[in-house]
Amino acid sequence: MRAGEELWGYVSLHLCGVDRRAVLARVAVAETQRRRGLATLLLDAALASAPGYDWSTAAFDADDPVLRSLRATLDLAEPVTLGIPGYCSHMRRANGDHDWL
Numbered sequence: 001m002r003a004g005e006e007l008w009g010y011v012s013l014h015l016c017g018v019d020r021r022a023v024l025a026r027v028a029v030a031e032t033q034r035r036r037g038l039a040t041l042l043l044d045a046a047l048a049s050a051p052g053y054d055w056s057t058a059a060f061d062a063d064d065p066v067l068r069s070l071r072a073t074l075d076l077a078e079p080v081t082l083g084i085p086g087y088c089s090h091m092r093r094a095n096g097d098h099d100w101l
Contacts, residue, residue, distance in 0.1 A: 001038060008033045011042040014095075015050055019088040022046075022053040024080070027070075039070050047080075055079065056086040 001009045009029035015022050024046060029038045047055065060067060060083055071082075087095075 001042060006030070009038045009042055011046045013046055013049070014085075014087065014091045015053070016088050016090045018090055020050075020053045021086050021088045021091070022050045022055045023085045023087055023091065024055065024057045025085075026058070034066075040074065043074070054081075054086055056081040056084055058085045059083050 001007070007030065009027070011027050012025040013022060014025055024043075027039050027042055029042070057080060062068070062083065
């Protein structure tokens with residue numbers, strides 16, 4: 001998400017159309033743009049990009065005050081398993097992880 005040349009926020013995903021899995025890797029919003037609903041907008045757009053997928057998130061620091069504040073305001077449209085990424089073998093292979101073999 002940009003405003004002119006300024007990056008306000010982004011979301012990073014791992015998606016697998018074969019196994020219909022999605023892992024939310026990261027959500028970031030510039031400190032100057034926080035508390036405006038941008039993270040929620042980014043998350044809603046991410047979830048809408050893969051409806052019906054099995055959603056999870058990467059591991060995160062549950063004690064991070066910014067993250068706790070965001071989680072307190074979220075009402076996600078899709079169920080999401082928090083903190084335990086559900087990477088499938090296709091995602092692992094694409095990331096160069098061959099330990100799953």
